[in-house]
Amino acid sequence: LFRSADHYGTVQIISTRDCSLQRRHQKLVEEAPAPFLSDEQLTRLYESSRAILKEAEYVGAATCEFLVGQDGTISFLEVNTRLQVEHPVTEMITGFDLVEEMLRVAAGETLRWSQEDVQIDGWAVEARLYAEDPSRNFLPSIGRLRRYAEPPKTEGIRVDSGVREGDEISMFYDPMISKLIAHGRNREEAITRLQRALDGFVVKGIGNNLEIGKHTS
Numbered sequence: 001l002f003r004s005a006d007h008y009g010t011v012q013i014i015s016t017r018d019c020s021l022q023r024r025h026q027k028l029v030e031e032a033p034a035p036f037l038s039d040e041q042l043t044r045l046y047e048s049s050r051a052i053l054k055e056a057e058y059v060g061a062a063t064c065e066f067l068v069g070q071d072g073t074i075s076f077l078e079v080n081t082r083l084q085v086e087h088p089v090t091e092m093i094t095g096f097d098l099v100e101e102m103l104r105v106a107a108g109e110t111l112r113w114s115q116e117d118v119q120i121d122g123w124a125v126e127a128r129l130y131a132e133d134p135s136r137n138f139l140p141s142i143g144r145l146r147r148y149a150e151p152p153k154t155e156g157i158r159v160d161s162g163v164r165e166g167d168e169i170s171m172f173y174d175p176m177i178s179k180l181i182a183h184g185r186n187r188e189e190a191i192t193r194l195q196r197a198l199d200g201f202v203v204k205g206i207g208n209n210l211e212i213g214k215h216t217s
Helices: 039-056 087-094 098-106 187-199 210-216
Strands: 002-005 011-015 018-023 026-032 060-068 074-080 123-130 147-149 157-161 176-184 202-204
Touching: 002 098, 011 039, 011 087, 026 087, 039 060, 039 074, 060 098, 087 098, 087 123, 087 157, 087 176, 123 187, 176 187
Parallel strands: none
Antiparallel strands: 002 011, 002 060, 018 026, 026 123, 060 074, 123 176, 147 202, 157 176
């Protein structure tokens, strides 16, 4: 769950996210809103998150994380007191610029929307592109990006990256190269757009998980 709180005691819950697809506790695919939750579970997640942040008198962007068991049991995990890597899926379905809002709150401003203003539009899915070698048990891969081409920015497609073709991937930083985010009217359309965009992504020169993503999509 993602939420934001200001200096004046206001806590607004912006969306749910699901980050279950992981490898070695590292997130690979995230989506928003979180699927397969009942109205009762959503209510419990919202109320619990609001209570936690109010009790802590928290200010700023935060993500309250919970584990939901197959039997429906909800267990609190932690609060990430920052903007997380997967924040674009929340932005895609709500239209909020969370970076801007976080900075406004840090500057002492009040939240500019009410809970009723938070409307969910469609579905969003994010896939993380890592410099990891699948043939070596996904160990980090270093070297030069001989070829790096992002997919076309067609409808519903967003790419967040900090690299360009010719850049060097070193051992001193996180192995994530970029994030591919797809938005659609529903979950099926978002996944289909993500699959097509993955096919248009080209990375050469270093080991990466792109081909694995294409084959399993």
